[in-house]
Amino acid sequence: xxxxxxxxxxxxxxxxxxxxxxxxxxxxxxxxxxxxxxxxxxxxxxxxxxxxxxxxxxxxxxxxxxxxxxxxxxxxxxxxxxxxxxxxxxxxxxxxxxxxxxxxxxxxxxxxxxxxxxxxxxxxxxxxxxxxxxxxxxxxxxxxxxxxxxxxxxxxxxxxxxxxxxxxxxxxxxxxxxxxxxxxxxxxxxxxxxxxxxxxxxxxxxxxxxxxxxxxxxxxxxxxxxxxxxxxxxxxxxxxxxxxxxxxxxxxxxxxxxxxxxxxxxxxxxxxxxxxxxxxxxxxxxxxxxxxxxxxxxxxxxxxxxxxxxxxxxxxxxxxxxxxxxxxxxxxxxxxxxxxxxxxxxxxxxxxxxxxxxxxxxxxxxxxxxxxxxxxxxxxxxxxxxxxxxxxxxxxxxxxxxxxxxxxxxxxxxxxxxxxxxxxxxxxxxxxxxxxxxxxxxxxxxxxxxxxxxxxxxxxx
Amino acid sequence: xxxxxxxxxxxxxxxxxxxxxxxxxxxxxxxxxxxxxxxxxxxxxxxxxxxxxxxxxxxxxxxxxxxxxxxxxxxxxxxxxxxxxxxxxxxxxxxxxxxxxxxxxxxxxxxxxxxxxxxxxxxxxxxxxxxxxxxxxxxxxxxxxxxxxxxxxxxxxxxxxxxxxxxxxxxxxxxxxxxxxxxxxxxxxxxxxxxxxxxxxxxxxxxxxxxxxxxxxxxxxxxxxxxxxxxxxxxxxxxxxxxxxxxxxxxxxxxxxxxxxxxxxxxxxxxxxxxxxxxxxxxxxxxxxxxxxxxxxxxxxxxxxxxxxxxxxxxxxxxxxxxxxxxxxxxxxxxxxxxxxxxxxxxxxxxxxxxxxxxxxxxxxxxxxxxxxxxxxxxxxxxxxxxxxxxxxxxxxxxxxxxxxxxxxxxxxxxxxxxxxxxxxxxxxxxxxxxxxxxxxxxxxxxxxxxxxxxxxxxxxxxxxxxxxxxxxxxxxxxxxxxx
Ligand SMILES: [Zn+2]
Numbered sequence: 001x002x003x004x005x006x007x008x009x010x011x012x013x014x015x016x017x018x019x020x021x022x023x024x025x026x027x028x029x030x031x032x033x034x035x036x037x038x039x040x041x042x043x044x045x046x047x048x049x050x051x052x053x054x055x056x057x058x059x060x061x062x063x064x065x066x067x068x069x070x071x072x073x074x075x076x077x078x079x080x081x082x083x084x085x086x087x088x089x090x091x092x093x094x095x096x097x098x099x100x101x102x103x104x105x106x107x108x109x110x111x112x113x114x115x116x117x118x119x120x121x122x123x124x125x126x127x128x129x130x131x132x133x134x135x136x137x138x139x140x141x142x143x144x145x146x147x148x149x150x151x152x153x154x155x156x157x158x159x160x161x162x163x164x165x166x167x168x169x170x171x172x173x174x175x176x177x178x179x180x181x182x183x184x185x186x187x188x189x190x191x192x193x194x195x196x197x198x199x200x201x202x203x204x205x206x207x208x209x210x211x212x213x214x215x216x217x218x219x220x221x222x223x224x225x226x227x228x229x230x231x232x233x234x235x236x237x238x239x240x241x242x243x244x245x246x247x248x249x250x251x252x253x254x255x256x257x258x259x260x261x262x263x264x265x266x267x268x269x270x271x272x273x274x275x276x277x278x279x280x281x282x283x284x285x286x287x288x289x290x291x292x293x294x295x296x297x298x299x300x301x302x303x304x305x306x307x308x309x310x311x312x313x314x315x316x317x318x319x320x321x322x323x324x325x326x327x328x329x330x331x332x333x334x335x336x337x338x339x340x341x342x343x344x345x346x347x348x349x350x351x352x353x354x355x356x357x358x359x360x361x362x363x364x365x366x367x368x369x370x371x372x373x374x375x376x377x378x379x380x381x382x383x384x385x386x387x388x389x390x391x392x393x394x395x396x397x398x399x400x401x402x403x404x405x406x407x408x409x410x411x412x413x414x415x416x417x418x419x420x421x422x423x424x425x426x427x428x429x430x431x432x433x434x435x436x437x438x439x440x441x442x443x444x445x446x447x448x449x450x451x452x453x454x455x456x457x458x459x460x461x
Numbered sequence: 462x463x464x465x466x467x468x469x470x471x472x473x474x475x476x477x478x479x480x481x482x483x484x485x486x487x488x489x490x491x492x493x494x495x496x497x498x499x500x501x502x503x504x505x506x507x508x509x510x511x512x513x514x515x516x517x518x519x520x521x522x523x524x525x526x527x528x529x530x531x532x533x534x535x536x537x538x539x540x541x542x543x544x545x546x547x548x549x550x551x552x553x554x555x556x557x558x559x560x561x562x563x564x565x566x567x568x569x570x571x572x573x574x575x576x577x578x579x580x581x582x583x584x585x586x587x588x589x590x591x592x593x594x595x596x597x598x599x600x601x602x603x604x605x606x607x608x609x610x611x612x613x614x615x616x617x618x619x620x621x622x623x624x625x626x627x628x629x630x631x632x633x634x635x636x637x638x639x640x641x642x643x644x645x646x647x648x649x650x651x652x653x654x655x656x657x658x659x660x661x662x663x664x665x666x667x668x669x670x671x672x673x674x675x676x677x678x679x680x681x682x683x684x685x686x687x688x689x690x691x692x693x694x695x696x697x698x699x700x701x702x703x704x705x706x707x708x709x710x711x712x713x714x715x716x717x718x719x720x721x722x723x724x725x726x727x728x729x730x731x732x733x734x735x736x737x738x739x740x741x742x743x744x745x746x747x748x749x750x751x752x753x754x755x756x757x758x759x760x761x762x763x764x765x766x767x768x769x770x771x772x773x774x775x776x777x778x779x780x781x782x783x784x785x786x787x788x789x790x791x792x793x794x795x796x797x798x799x800x801x802x803x804x805x806x807x808x809x810x811x812x813x814x815x816x817x818x819x820x821x822x823x824x825x826x827x828x829x830x831x832x833x834x835x836x837x838x839x840x841x842x843x844x845x846x847x848x849x850x851x852x853x854x855x856x857x858x859x860x861x862x863x864x865x866x867x868x869x870x871x872x873x874x875x876x877x878x879x880x881x882x883x884x885x886x887x888x889x890x891x892x893x894x895x896x897x898x899x900x901x902x903x904x905x906x907x908x909x910x911x912x913x914x915x916x917x918x919x920x921x922x923x924x925x926x927x928x929x930x931x932x933x934x935x936x937x938x939x940x941x942x943x944x945x
Contacts, residue, residue: 032923034922034923035546035547036726036922037550037726038722038723038724038725038726039552039553039721039722039723040550040552041521041547041550041551041552041553042521042546042547042549042550042551043522043547043723044522044524044547044820045521045522045523045524045543045544045546045547046523046524046525046526046543046820046923047524047525047526047539047540047543048525048526048527048818048923049526049527049528049529050511050526050527050528050818051528051529063501063504064504064505064506064580065503065504065505065506066505066506066507066508067505067506067507067508068507068508068509069507069508069509069510069511069528070508070510070528071528071529071530071531072529073531081508084506085506088504088506088580089504091579091580091581091584092501092504092580092584093501093584093588095500095501095502096499096500097500123542123543123546124546127546127549127550131550143722143725145722145725145726146726147726147727147922149922149923176726176727178725178726180722180725180730182722185730185732185862187725187730187861257497257601258600258601258637258639258645259645318502322500368729368860368861369729369858369859369860369861370858371856371857371858371869372856373855373856373867373869373889374644374855374856374869374887375645376643376644376645377644381856381858381867382858383858383859383860383861383865385729385861402860402861404858404860404865404867404891406867406945431924432922432923432924433919433924433925433926434926455867455891455945456865456867456891458860458864458865458893459893460732460864461732461862461864
């Protein structure tokens with residue numbers, strides 16, 4: 001497959017060179033499979049095999065892009081695409097800057113993230129995995145939902161600047177298991193991200209679910225009073241906030257366009273809790289990393305926040321070209337964000353619930369439908385979902401209805417952070433809008449943040 | 462190709478499938494242009510082609526799609542295999558509601574094919590708009606245009622064959638500037654329905670120029686304004702936010718697959734239960750909402766859905782009472798059986814997929830609110846003691862069962878004793894869905910009603926983006942918490 005793809009790219013490059021064109025070619029091939037569960041049944045079982053070719057043509061400061069979804073063998077279609085985009089580039093209005101054309105200095109082939117066993121999981125194996133993860137937990141009222149998403153993702157690229165190609169192949173899987181009460185409407189969830197088959201662990205999912213199900217079945221849900229709470233965020237909630245911080249925190253482009261909550265003056269200053277360290281680190285295979293960016297820059301560990309001190313903005317090539325900055329190797333579909341663990345010893349929810357506490361703690365595992373209320377101030381809003389718990393000071397546990405949190409990320413990750421768990425875990429944040437784009441962030445399992453305001457509290461689910 | 466598809470459908474049917482359909486997209490083209498501060502950042506064209514096949518076997522779905530059409534039997538075989546495995550875990554066998562067998566063609570109304578317009582002409586128009594937006598106090602100027610053209614051939618094992626040719630035009634612009642605290646404030650305009658067709662002709666330069674001047678002026682006012690107060694007031698929602706309120710707390714809440722628990726793995730459920738149909742007072746008697754797939758010229762009108770069911774105009778909420786939902790063939794059957802009564806008479810024709818490589822799911826058509834009898838915007842303002850007019854969708858966040866929401870807007874105008882007094886910045890409002898719609902106290906007349914387009918509605922796994930519309934009037938809701 002690799003040879004076929006590289007050969008296609010080389011032929012297309014030769015065609016463009018012969019015509020005296022300047023183009024970059026980005027090839028994407030995905031084999032995606034998704035088994036979806038709802039109402040304790042398989043509600044959908046899909047396979048998609050999609051080949052995309054993205055051709056960018058340059059003429060000095062003019063640029064246009066053409067993307068084809070087509071058959072792998074249709075070289076003539078692809079060549080026609082090159083002709084089309086070259087014509088478009090000639091018509092495009094010149095940019096105020098000259099965009100950089102990728103120039104690969106050597107072939108770079110990376111298949112380290114590919115695990116054949118994961119990529120080729122059979123339908124039967126996936127069903128068996130799900131059956132094991134939910135064994136004995138389903139009832140007439142308690143229905144199973146979820147997904148088993150897995151696949152293979154290939155990026156390959158070449159440009160007319162050199163004969164060298166870059167090629168990346170990864171396998172990935174994301175599993176979500178939800179148990180939802182058909183009439184009472186509460187729902188609990190457990191998730192897993194895997195880069196290789198050996199990382200899949202149905203038993204662990206089962207354990208996490210069983211613990212929450214037991215709590216939820218035993219307790220009567222309560223509406224929480226509005227006000228301040230000491231909150232323990234679970235890893236899904238932490239991952240979501242970190243993802244938003246990526247949009248409006250450390251993106252140089254967002255800064256220049258007025259949509260960032262940090263600015264140049266903050267570089268070198270303590271902006272967050274000294275318990276917070278965030279690095280874009282492609283050495284973590286769990287994040288489905290790219291070790292070269294699409295321009296050809298080597299991607300090394302890039303500290304963004306070190307013990308609360310803001311270190312640097314990230315610059316994708318096009319923003320760097322436009323704003324006269326130096327690119328930082330971030331011209332990639334997704335970063336490899338790693339949030340360091342802290343010093344609090346807790347390795348599971350069960351342990352967290354069992355630990356002695358000096359005050360009530362509101363555990364929020366997941367923030368649903370988060371959005372940016374005010375990017376300049378870093379204010380986000382989202383609602384708890386999938387198994388929140390109020391851990392009372394006296395050791396008892398209350399099941400709450402969902403609540404809404406509307407807060408600045410600068411506050412959430414600021415001096416209110418009381419502790420960060422030592423243990424970290426990969427959380428799958430892959431997108432399947434359009435092209436398959438595997439991505440996971442490595443985040444602490446838990447983080448305690450004191451004195452956060454709850455702005456809305458539900459009276460039912 | 463049609464002959465080949467028919468042969469494959471017959472073959473899979475003979476292998477034991479109860480239903481098979483195929484959607485072949487000979488072409489699905491998108492042209493997206495983005496201009497940022499005068500720079501043409503995106504001049505992108507996408508051209509897709511491929512086929513998606515659905516197979517129903519022993520009450521379970523299998524789906525397969527590929528851009529490789531060199532041997533389409535492979536796609537059909539994989540879809541059947543997927544269905545066979547899915548059939549090992551069935552709790553409620555899928556049964557499809559009856560439909561008519563249809564041989565038809567649908568073409569969305571379009572006078573001038575936007576793909577016949579040269580890139581230079583499109584860029585020249587954007588450049589003109591960008592220059593118009595380049596006024597004092599404007600720090601960022603953003604303009605975007607998206608053109609879509611798709612041909613879809615639908616064939617099923619029941620004998621239907623439908624061909625659709627759909628053309629869409631989306632366009633918008635935004636300006637932003639900084640207030641005295643250095644915080645970004647923004648104001649935007651999105652092209653709504655202009656007349657009865659939706660080709661290049663809907664890009665009316667005069668409409669854009671007027672709106673460019675308006676958003677700049679309003680952004681300048683917001684930048685100089687005080688913060689929105691934190692208190693309870695009547696909110697008067699202009700169509701630029703009313704469409705989203707309708708979308709999020711009526712549209713998504715009334716998708717029957719959500720109500721039946723088919724989206725719990727990700728998007729969420731609905732506070733609505735099957736027992737609520739015909740009974741629940743969703744809103745005040747001033748509220749009548751409908752899913753109108755027959756509305757002329759809107760992305761929510763597509764002739765026939767991806768089950769091959771003709772577009773319909775379905776009442777969802779009748780004078781405040783919940784009576785209908787957004788439905789496809791599968792879900793109506795399941796809902797009627799589970800409710801032990803006939804709530805739905807067949808599919809509402811709202812099952813759609815975003816592309817050949819995604820499976821159809823229940824999607825909004827045009828989720829509209831009927832105009833009311835409370836006059837013009839001026840009339841509503843005159844009859845409001847303490848209120849705030851809100852416009853622009855800056856942020857939206859909704860509870861997983863659509864039971865509560867939080868919206869942030871671009872601009873607010875305070876209303877005191879029937880008069881607009883001043884502009885405020887950073888306005889927000891929040892509420893709980895049913896109490897909120899029951900506090901609906903004024904619905905504007907037809908002069909306040911317009912059809913807003915949505916080009917980015919996300920749902921499903923794998924994820925799908927859908928285009929649709931909302932015909933909405935100006936509405937007023939009482940005692941709403943703002944500024945939080
Ligand atoms: Zn939506």
